[in-house]
Amino acid sequence: MASHPLLSAISEFSASRNAMYGKDMLLTWEKSDDELRAILAAAALLREMYAQNISTRVFDSGLAVSNFRDNSTRTRFSFASATNLLGLTVQDLDEGKSQIAHGETVRETAIMMSFLTQVIGIRDDIYLGAGNAYMRQVAAAVDEGFREGTLMQRPTIVNLQCDIDHPTQTMADLAYLKQYFGGLDQLKGKKIAMTWAYSPSYGKPLSVPQGVIGLMTRFGMNVALAYPEGYNLIPETLDIARQNATRSGGSFEIANSMEAAFADADIVYPKSWAPYSVMEERTQLLSAKDYDSLKALEQRCLQNNAKFTNWECTEALMSRTKGGNALYMHCLPADITDVSCKQGEVSKSVFEKARIDTYKEASWKPFVIAAMIFLSKFEQPGSVLEELVKRSPKRVL
Template sequence: MTKSATNETGIHLKGRDFIGLVDYTAEEIQYLIDLAVELKRKNREGEVYQPLKGKTLGMIFEKSSTRTRVSFEVGMYQLGGHALFLSKNDLQLGRGETIWDTAQVMSRYLDGIMLRTFAHRTAIDLARGATIPVINGLTDLSHPCQALADYQTIYEKKGRLQGLKLAYIGDGNNMAHSLMIGGSKLGVNVAIATPEGYAPDRTIIETAKEMASQSGSQLSIVTDPKEAIVDADIVYTDVWASMGFEDEQKQREAAFAKFQVNEELVKYAKSDYLFMHCLPAHRGEEVSEGVLEGKHSIIFDQAENRLHAQKAVMASIM
């Protein structure tokens, strides 16, 4: 949906929704990464940059969060705008008002909406009903803000994205989906290792493979973490039981027992590999304490970049 302004690069993003990286070209994603790097520089040098002065972002949270809430709220403040926190208990959505009606009303008050929810369909329906930009802060299918920040972090650390190998070890969840889509667009080789029965969504796999064929990158889905991690430039993992799957914790601990990213497994990666985790981490579960706190870990750099990547998105589309 296009709800456009031109910058010096010729990229048109004003008024766009940010529901998934699949909706953006490689050039547009790279533009957002470059802008995030520039906004990070401005922030660190104390340069005031407030393109969203007088604008308000409504933040709807059906799922709790640390990084998403703080980074969006601080980001809007730094861009000169205001962020309004709205839990599901604060809205009539919790009492049966439709997404369409909510989207229409909020479009009359706000300049943008960020939604962190369970069903991806909710984000799509909200965007269809809204006449202002809608940002996906996380759904069960996609986490584009995190993936954008991750690729910004890799770009800063490695100086490039094209041709690098990212190995994702763990659950084929929303994080795996967004890394696959983003990597396939940007020319990153992505290897996903999951236990049987926990592979990523088949439709997303096919979409990512088609995009990888266009960018010249490779996408592989395997069930052996050692196979995936061989010669990896980046090793990535996430919790085994994402929010909403807590009742499967014991079952998943058994299924993922051989998928812990630990000192033995990372020996198969490149000697200068980077370790990433979108956090929160369950230390000693999906990743050993030694890897999480080791010299290759850049987990807090990527956490910080949520702020800068999301500022780039908000500044561009709002």
């Protein structure tokens, strides 16, 4: 058999040490540019091997624990798909309702569900200050378990959305940008508008806008963030965006309006999120189990949202973007005016034009998650992929 065309694409993995081996995926800004590039490259390779009917089942058995402390349909399917693609079986940890976790229980439960577990995917995005911290508690527990010989392998923790970041979403977004514009280097100098948008819903996490500004500033893009007064993000994430922009030769600015942010943008990402102060108050009220005040808070928040119904991604706004033709992105589901609600984040016609694009954006998520797991589990990922391509076991007979 002649050399398989995929082998040269794989060669980049073989060159250097895999710094992600044995590491968790908790925040994109804890990863080097090279590591992020490796995730994108691995995701693209796994996808291409899928397309060529080459099985990437690197595990003959093993569990992938999912722990959704907030509702999820889509990420649940992405995680199930990704782990299945690698040969793992999902076992869901059903804790009942989300609650701020206590140290002892977290430590013990983490061990009890990990004896034959390769990866733990966690969504915990409700409590500001608690979600990412919980993931680190789990990580510390399995660290101890592996060190003390309780666990025969250390499961990788993958952040499936927390209070701070949503790395599987933003890396899927970046993978699509790379595909759409024809390479990561093509993103240099492109303008992306990450803006708030009105939605009749309440309490959406800050993790997507924070994750987007923290990641998209890494590759030389000009990132414009815009939101109404009171809808600011966790201050540290702004600092990270600023530092990244400086380092990458891009820029980061906070605009006052959608109009300003959209001006000449190559990419727009209009999306609702909750006011920062509401998220803080909500965390306190949830901890105190003060459900009456929570209901009152929700009412107040929805009324406040309603002042900004004009933050909608319309045709008029889109016409202000580069060539009137910016790429519209969304993590989905979007609140679409006259479709999923009376008044929402995006007009029906704008969304309909962008719909297939948003689906393609989403299609990267299983492969990005699979890549993150794959790179954390194999010290020599290039050799493993090479072996698979050479053998080319069939995914479907």
